[in-house]
Amino acid sequence: MPHPYVLLSAAVSLDGYLDDTGPERLLLSGPADFDRVDAVRASVDAILVGAGTIRADNPRLLVNSPERRAARVAAGKPEYPLKVTVSGSGDLDPTAKFWHTGGEKIVYTTDKGAERARALGLAADIAPLGAELDWRQLLTHLHDVRGVRRLMVEGGGQIHTQLLRQGLADELQLVLAPLFVGDSKAPRLFGPGPYQGGRLRLVETRAVGDVVLMRYEPTAPGVGVAASAADHHWLRLACELAERCPPSATAFSVGAVVVAADGTELARGYSRETDSVEHAEEAALGKVEPGDPRLASATVYSSLEPCARRASRPVPCARLILEAGVRRVVTAWREPDTFVAGADGSGVLAAGGAEVVVLGEYEGRAKGPNRHLLG
Numbered sequence: 001m002p003h004p005y006v007l008l009s010a011a012v013s014l015d016g017y018l019d020d021t022g023p024e025r026l027l028l029s030g031p032a033d034f035d036r037v038d039a040v041r042a043s044v045d046a047i048l049v050g051a052g053t054i055r056a057d058n059p060r061l062l063v064n065s066p067e068r069r070a071a072r073v074a075a076g077k078p079e080y081p082l083k084v085t086v087s088g089s090g091d092l093d094p095t096a097k098f099w100h101t102g103g104e105k106i107v108y109t110t111d112k113g114a115e116r117a118r119a120l121g122l123a124a125d126i127a128p129l130g131a132e133l134d135w136r137q138l139l140t141h142l143h144d145v146r147g148v149r150r151l152m153v154e155g156g157g158q159i160h161t162q163l164l165r166q167g168l169a170d171e172l173q174l175v176l177a178p179l180f181v182g183d184s185k186a187p188r189l190f191g192p193g194p195y196q197g198g199r200l201r202l203v204e205t206r207a208v209g210d211v212v213l214m215r216y217e218p219t220a221p222g223v224g225v226a227a228s229a230a231d232h233h234w235l236r237l238a239c240e241l242a243e244r245c246p247p248s249a250t251a252f253s254v255g256a257v258v259v260a261a262d263g264t265e266l267a268r269g270y271s272r273e274t275d276s277v278e279h280a281e282e283a284a285l286g287k288v289e290p291g292d293p294r295l296a297s298a299t300v301y302s303s304l305e306p307c308a309r310r311a312s313r314p315v316p317c318a319r320l321i322l323e324a325g326v327r328r329v330v331t332a333w334r335e336p337d338t339f340v341a342g343a344d345g346s347g348v349l350a351a352g353g354a355e356v357v358v359l360g361e362y363e364g365r366a367k368g369p370n371r372h373l374l375g
């Protein structure tokens, strides 16, 4: 299920609020940051906001710069990104600016919401997704049907919270504004409740006028959760196995171990162990009898995130793992864009019901035998 690259964008006050409780939208950013946001908008195929943001802020969500719009057109893209909103109720104001500015629009909603939205005669496509709205289904639809490869999500809090919790955000661009809201009834960026994973990876900080932009990469679903001492032991072994791979200029060196729930090692392998295109997980799983009942509760330890796509064989390792019946994977780092753009083995595994744990402290070790590929 391919998804677009999902970029969450938001501004918060120093005390962590998205807005105040007044009727007007609170301006958190300054002119320099609005211009930065305009450039990000110009770079995406679609912009999504929740119905709550349309009701509260009545935004237009345009690319304001004529030069940026002209550059989009020159590149063969529509002048404006597709505008996307999400509403369970279908209770949308047909006079909102969202519908009457910019290019194409689409509303993702429930079957019930669609009845209501259609009755309003909105100038937009209405896409019902069943009794309830499923984010993976929505993202797949945007990708496959609307051709969206890069999606910017501009809030509000409910939307950001769900995408982050479900491990569907690839990047968070957060702007911290130098002011306080000081009202506990104001909306927060991320709501209370459980969050998967531990620390996000900080990839950039930059002052933009008087606000600070922070760019984070949420790591794979399940980062840092439920890792035991045994997980560390086996992942270390997988990293050691990666050192044994015959060197290659066109493929990663990876080690993998399959371990039963009781701690019994079922198999181990490494890249190119028996042939020139073999992957580590494939080498290891190939040594376990198919249908071995221990696979259902086993863990695959792989020094690199299992692949989601590969040129060398039809079935990528994330699928091989799911097909073997394994539902837990522990890895040291996520696949970079070296050979495949936007590889998301963790997404494939998570969509197949597997838990993926990333123990980032082994990333350096796992990268060791791949230095020559990483630039």
Ligand SMILES: NC(=O)c1ccc[n+]([C@@H]2O[C@H](COP(=O)([O-])OP(=O)(O)OC[C@H]3O[C@@H](n4cnc5c(N)ncnc54)[C@H](OP(=O)(O)O)[C@@H]3O)[C@@H](O)[C@H]2O)c1
Pocket: 009, 010, 011, 012, 017, 018, 019, 025, 026, 028, 049, 050, 051, 052, 053, 054, 056, 057, 086, 087, 088, 089, 090, 091, 132, 133, 154, 155, 156, 157, 158, 159, 160, 162, 187
């Ligand atoms: N500072 C910033 O960067 C920024 C950016 C954007 C927004 N904001 C602020 O955020 C506030 C609005 O945020 P919000 O959290 O109230 O609203 P929101 O996240 O924009 O939208 C929530 C609405 O989206 C729909 N929705 C969300 N998840 C859904 C699901 N899983 N299935 C079906 N429908 C779903 C529902 O619409 P229905 O009710 O129609 O079912 C829900 O009420 C405003 O105060 C705005 O100013 C700030």
Ligand SMILES: [Zn+2]
Pocket: 279, 280, 281, 306, 307, 310, 316, 317, 318
């Ligand atoms: Zn692979």
